[in-house]
Amino acid sequence: MRSVITAAAAAALFVLAGCGSADQAASTTDAPKPGAQAPAGDEVGAAGSACPMPVTFKVAAKWKPQASTSGTKLGGAELLCEIDAKPAGSIGYVRVLLAKGVTDPMAALGAYTAVGKNSGFAYTDVQAGAVAAKEVTYTAKSMDVDLPNQVLAVPVGGNVALVTISSIDADLFKEIQPAFELAKSSLKLTA
Structure with a gap:
């Protein structure tokens, strides 16, 4: 029964990846501080890694990367x-997507966040490693639940790489956010 529930939760999370909200404010006493980074594990993105991509970054310890060969598109x-x-x-x-043929990070973020019932958009200019990037935080509504989301957009070789973070509730989002911060701070271009 647990594997059925876990599979259902994973499927729901995948569907919700492009839907989220920054209006959700959950509080936990153990929440990581803003900008806190997770302990580093392996690097992903280089040729020969679990996910060859146009960007590389450190993955949080014990997190498992898996390349997608399905051609799945989100936004x-x-x-x-x-x-x-x-x-x-x-x-x-943490997911990495590529908006092919898009050179403007804001256009890539706009297309990605246009899917679903999203609100509370907050855009910022950020550094991803040494690369200038754009970031958006927002809230997605799914099944009457507000879910926080965060997406980083990095221009790379005539395309835009999107690094996203999502979870099934606000508390878990805060718990895993240091993995996103680690990816952002260690990001490098490979293309």
């Missing part, structure tokens, strides 16, 4: 890699 961007928090004892994903 017009192709899913390249999905990094699962389950082996580290949490529920959520």
